[in-house]
Amino acid sequence: MGAGDTLRHSLWIAWKDLLDLWRNRMAMVMLILMPLFMMVMVGYIFPTESALENADVGLANEDDGPLGIAFAQNLTYVSEESGLMSLKDSTGFDDIKQRIRDGELAGGVVIPSNFSSNLESGTQAVVEIVSDQSNPQISLLLQGILTKVIEQMGTWRAIANVSFQLGVNSSEALAIVKPYTVETRGIVPGNPSYFDFVAPGIMAMTVMMSVMTGLPHAISYEKEFGTLDGMMVAPIGRLSIILGKTIAQTSRGLIQGLIVLGLAVLIFGVTIQGNFLLLLFLLILGVLSFVGLGILITSVARDEQTASMAMMTLMFPMMFLSGVFFPIQQMPVFMQYIAWSLPLTYATSALRKVMILGADVQSISTELIVLITFGIVLLAVAVPIFKKAMKK
Amino acid sequence: MVEAIVTRNLTKKFKDLVAVDHVNIDVKKGEIFGLLGPNGAGKTTLIRMLCTLLAPTEGTAKVAGYDIIKEDGKVREHIGLVSEKMIMYDRLTAVENLKLFGKLYNIPKDTLEKRTHKLLKLVHMEKWAKSQIGTYSTGMKQRINIIRALLSVPDVLFMDEPTLGLDPQSTTEIREFIKRINIENETSIILTTHMMVEADMLCDRVGIIDRGKIVALDTPRSLKRIIGGEDVASVDIEIPNLTNEMLEALRNQPTIVSVVRENETHLLIRAKGEDAFDDIIDTIRARNGKIAFVKSLEPSLEDVFLHITGREMRAEVSSKVKSFQGGGRHGPPALSRRVR
Incomplete structure (x- = not known):
């Protein structure tokens, strides 16, 4: 049987699968909804600074000196201007604690009774921030904002003091008080968000998931319904069946991947820096590296249910370990080793480099080599096992 | 080619279960050969081995002159399969289904179109040719399922319970159709059934299979004489x-x-x-x-089965039918006794 025959037969099988999918209205709706949900989900569940809007924060001034009152007034003014917090009067730490428990407040600020006297006697004055550790995300954000605001207020006060005592103007005073200032300059134009980070990963994941889940599903479903026998008993290469199914599933995955890309660009303002064709090529390569795994699962699993379970077991760790949502560098070292043994990691990394950094083929050569090797090795193992398993 | 099928000590074991136990049969060219036996006797396993869908544990077989292990590709070119589960895609139309399988058998476009048309006409299904299979009744589906297997004009046709779960009218039509293909195309047909009357009506020779072994093999007439x-x-x-x-x-x-x-x-x-x-x-x-x-x-093959194995077939059979039809019964049991 020639390569031409194998390809021709596989294309007919793919035609059948895609026609079947196209006529399955429900499946078509899901095909489009899945990437949409995925994007909206990851786009909005992760906390950003804008999540903090008009948070109710208790303010207790235990100091009756003029400096404490002035500080409280200043803080109120800054908070209102920024719109991040809305300050509520409070009587002290215990009151704030009670009101956090009741859900009235997100955090609090306490000006201790020795605030004025400390400042007047030339010592540092302490401002207490009350944080709610049961909500680490919000309390961390609030803590950060309050610290920044209070430090800024400290700086203003220092500038006023210095310019008054040394008789210099305020910009000179600023240089004395804060000699260093930091400016960040990114390598990516514009202002990339978490979305830019996560979009390439979701694309890689969607495409590969569709092959990893779709392929075993497509084959074991036909096995269970008996229609696979029709292909197995036809004078075609076993490879044609695998290839046909793969072409169909890859097309499905690519459609979903492109929907993700479209949504990312149109709705979430992600920009593609690199070559679009390279992007497409990477997606297809990623799929091929997963085909072997899909076939392996199909061969080992007796029925559709077992296949689905096996896939879920493999897929979830892969989703979270491959740097799709969280940078791999954040993980403990041994987890990083696991991450770097998964093909999805390389696909995600390469896609991210091309999409955000505008990388060319050369800069992603490692990823390319690893993905190709993965694909070939897994296929070389999977195809003979598949052939044997089908005759059991 | 004289023999359509030759098996020698063909055996299939699933762990401890011997599903097919050293089976030796010779099916002549142009013959309708029946494999008769209760559910679980090994009929389907035997058919699946001969169709190259299952590797035998022991022994070998030749189908259409080719070895099922060494020349499985050649075997596939010469056989057609109508299995118990229908080989068709519900969301494709009859024509699309036939087109897919025709393409897999490398049938040229013109020939394929002509044959599709002819076969659809033969089973009176031209009217529904462009409807999706999912909208068909079981009887209609089975007609398409059978002509699908005939598309490549196979030398040997395997039919695993071709009338199972069909209404009486479809059953009769399909039986007549089987007879017709056998005569017109000289197709050798291997047919499994648990229905005595079917084997009796259609088959030139019948092999009675029980617990993986062929316990009797002869023409229906001679088998009845055993009693x-x-x-x-x-x-x-x-x-x-x-x-x-x-x-x-x-x-x-x-x-x-x-x-x-x-x-x-x-x-x-x-x-x-x-x-x-x-x-x-x-x-x-x-x-x-x-x-x-x-x-x-007249003694029926059912009596023969009872006589040879010492067991009734019907109890086992009706349980199988029940599982397929959700409680329905397969025609009156009296059907299996023929009035002289």
């Missing part, structure tokens, strides 16, 4: 005033082989010899017995 010779007559007789004395007298007649009392008034009598009928009637009449009803029965 007690050509001149055995079976009579179903109703005597409203049946007495024990009458029963005793019948049992004592030398020509009568056996008497089974089915209920208060019904008897099932088997007798041998030319005068068998006369003897039965005379014995009853001599004791003032009234004969309300009499029917002569």
Whole structure:
């Protein structure tokens, strides 16, 4: 049987699968909804600074000196201007604690009774921030904002003091008080968000998931319904069946991947820096590296249910370990080793480099080599096992 | 090619279960060969091995002259399969389904179109050719399923329970169609069934398979003869005033082989010899017995199965049918007894 025959037969099988999918209205709706949900989900569940809007924060001034009152007034003014917090009067730490428990407040600020006297006697004055550790995300954000605001207020006060005592103007005073200032300059134009980070990963994941889940599903479903026998008993290469199914599933995955890309660009303002064709090529390569795994699962699993379970077991760790949502560098070292043994990691990394950094083929050569090797090795193992398993 | 199928010690084991146990059969070219046996006897496993879908554990076989292990590709070119589960895609139309399989068999476009048209016409399905299979009734589906297997004009056609779960009309039509393909195309057909009447009607020869072994193999006629010779007559007789004395007298007649009392008034009598009928009637009449009803029965393959294996098939069969039809029954059981 020639390569031409194998390809021709596989294309007919793919035609059948895609026609079947196209006529399955429900499946078509899901095909489009899945990437949409995925994007909206990851786009909005992760906390950003804008999540903090008009948070109710208790303010207790235990100091009756003029400096404490002035500080409280200043803080109120800054908070209102920024719109991040809305300050509520409070009587002290215990009151704030009670009101956090009741859900009235997100955090609090306490000006201790020795605030004025400390400042007047030339010592540092302490401002207490009350944080709610049961909500680490919000309390961390609030803590950060309050610290920044209070430090800024400290700086203003220092500038006023210095310019008054040394008789210099305020910009000179600023240089004395804060000699260093930091400016960040990114390598990516514009202002990339978490979305830019996560979009390439979701694309890689969607495409590969569709092959990893779709392929075993497509084959074991036909096995269970008996229609696979029709292909197995036809004078075609076993490879044609695998290839046909793969072409169909890859097309499905690519459609979903492109929907993700479209949504990312149109709705979430992600920009593609690199070559679009390279992007497409990477997606297809990623799929091929997963085909072997899909076939392996199909061969080992007796029925559709077992296949689905096996896939879920493999897929979830892969989703979270491959740097799709969280940078791999954040993980403990041994987890990083696991991450770097998964093909999805390389696909995600390469896609991210091309999409955000505008990388060319050369800069992603490692990823390319690893993905190709993965694909070939897994296929070389999977195809003979598949052939044997089908005759059991 | 003289033999369509030759098997030598063909065996399939699933762990400890021997599904097919050293089977040796020779199916002649152009023959309709029936494999008859209860559910789980090994019919499907045997068929799957011959179709190259299953690797044998031991032994070998040749189908259409090719070895099923070494030349499986060649075997596939010459066979067609109608399996118990229909090989069709519900969301494709009949024509699309046939097109797919035609393409897999490398049938040229023109030939494929001509054959599709001809076959659809043959099973009276042209009207529904462009409807999706999912909208068909079971009988319609099976017609398409069968012509799908015939698309490549196979030398050997395997049919695993081709009429299972079909309504009586479709069953009759499909049986006639099977006969017709066999005659017109000289296609050798291997047919599995648990229905005696089907094997009896269609098959040139029947192999009775039980627990993986071929326990009997011959023409339906010869198989029936196993029970007690050509001149055995079976009579179903109703005597409203049946007495024990009458029963005793019948049992004592030398020509009568056996008497089974089915209920208060019904008897099932088997007798041998030319005068068998006369003897039965005379014995009853001599004791003032009234004969309300009499029917002569020919031994069925079911009787043969019972005779050979010592077990009834029907209980096992109806459980299988139930699982397929959700409680429905496969026509009246009396169908399996043919009136002479």
